[in-house]
Amino acid sequence: MCGITGWIDWERDLTKEGQIVQKMVDTMIDRGPDAGGVWLSPRAALGHRRLSVIDIDGGAQPMKRTIADKNYVLTYSGEIYNFMELRNELMQRGYHFTTRSDTEVLLFSFMEWGKNCVDRLNGIFAFAIWDEEREELFLVRDRLGVKPLYYAVRGSAILFGSEPKALLANPLVQPEVDEKGLAEIFLMTCRTPGQGFYKDVHELRAGHTISFQRMGSKMTQYWKLQSAPHLYDVEETAQHIRELMFDIVGRQLVSDVPICTLLSGGVDSSAVTSIASQILKEKGENVHTYSIDFKDSSDHFEKSEIHTGLDAPFVKTMADYLKSDHHDVVLDTPDLISDFLTPLYARDFPALGDIDTSIFLLFKAIKQKASVALSGESSDELFGGYPWFHSPEPTEFQALPWLYRTDFVGLLSPELHEQIRPKEYIFDHYQKAIAEVPYLPGENDRDRRLRELFYLNLVYFLPVLLDRKDRMSMAVGLEVRVPFCDHRLMEYGWNIPWEMKNTGGMEKGILRKALKGLLPEEVLYRKKSAYPISYNPSYVLEMRTRMESILQDSSSPVLPFIDREKLASMVRGANSDIHLIHGPVRAFEYFIQVNTWLKEYKVRIAV
Structure with a gap:
């Protein structure tokens, strides 16, 4: 890289x-x-x-x-x-x-x-x-x-x-x-x-x-997803996925410098790690694995729809199962605070808060011993791992499904609303995306809608995750490879019917079937849990303090773009019991980043 x-x-x-x-x-x-x-x-x-x-x-x-x-x-x-x-x-x-x-x-x-x-x-x-x-x-x-x-x-x-x-x-x-x-x-x-x-x-x-x-x-x-009938049964499909994964991971283990894998204890990272372990053992080498956690995470964790449980127990299970050389990177609030703005400068535009900071710090730790890492991105987008694939509401709603979970539109100023017209912009964005979908002739309405969902996730949502992974890893000179992004797997997986992807009535069922025997049962059938975040009240309070300081400074460049009264009310109401997914801290993180970006990059608004 x-x-x-x-x-x-x-x-x-x-x-x-x-x-x-x-x-x-x-x-x-x-x-x-x-x-x-x-x-x-x-x-x-x-x-x-x-x-x-x-x-x-x-x-x-x-x-x-x-x-x-x-x-x-x-x-x-x-x-x-x-x-x-x-x-x-x-x-x-x-x-x-x-x-x-x-x-x-x-x-x-x-x-x-x-x-x-x-x-x-x-x-x-x-x-x-x-x-x-x-x-x-x-x-x-x-x-x-x-x-x-x-x-x-x-x-x-x-x-x-x-x-x-x-x-x-x-x-x-x-x-x-x-x-x-x-x-x-x-x-x-x-x-x-x-x-x-x-x-x-x-x-x-x-x-x-x-x-x-x-x-x-x-x-x-020169390349795009193309729809075609899937002509293979469940057993053949699972076997082909398995064979492809071994070929892909094998190719991506080629390196003249130390290499490792990221291990969250979820199906995707565990699959990559298990296959890498087998291939490396044939060469007389042992796989090095890295995971991230937060100090006292078990004391502060809040279960939600997308954070279904802590990673640590599953990471340990997987590391013990493979006997990997495992490294836990444990972060505390001072770590997140000291590098809070580093992702902004790596991206050249506002970052995503502690999920960017923590992965940057993980990569910084990895770089001390390795220069290449393998990761599990794009499996959820390809095989249907997100909740919105399995919930009828987003399937029926004509919009980008992930907007249900991170929508700051209500916190923008009336003037900015008038300038960018959020609802119209988002709807136009959605319509352009849908117009690109390569439908399969003869599909029923449900299958057409699911194909749209997969397309939105692969072509419009996945790039956000890949960009994050590239910027945070390259900010420390670490190369991260993503086996599930191999175009051969993408082309094959794109046309697997939903019923087959959902084999066994569980998300990513066909992938789990393909991985049978490679993972411990408790990991193989673990319910998806999103990338971990900090639930420590001290982090929430730090974000509240920074947001309050911005609101009180009349020279803050972000002020013309936000609803000051709504945010001030959120600051007054924020406390250590705040829920980090739907609560104000996500907004605090982002607007702090925007304010710094406008100021440090000397951004001129040309409208």
């Missing part, structure tokens, strides 16, 4: 802009702590920060290769899991490799197959290739959007980067936010794929490429 950035300009000599390009690169030292590089030419400047994972001594970037006097330059972030197969094929076609890196395989793949090379890649990636002869920039993002990529057009200039901060380091891009940006910020659970927060700064959508030449640009969607 790495950080990439670049600047293309058909009217400026970029060989004279090395200092600015270096500043763009330097913003991403955390993403790539091991090395950095800049490549300059009159029309193109590419930059790179490297986290060395495969071929530590080779694979330096930006990487340039020449064929038939034509020059190609690559800057790339990610991992190509089938790079050895591609390397062997390219060698048969006459290519000579000077490194063991997947970087060189990727560049040669483009030189051999052109833009169609993306169809051959299995991995997580964001990359840019400059074709010097054609003076063309080719930007690519992986199928599920695991790795981020932003770009902006400013006159004759094209700027891109793994994170907004790389673009903001160039004077051509200013921290401005228009009405769309305000809507994305304040309707935090209504993220629009492709829509950046800053004015005219775009996020390349997952599964898309975009090419820039002097005369214009062309965007292409």
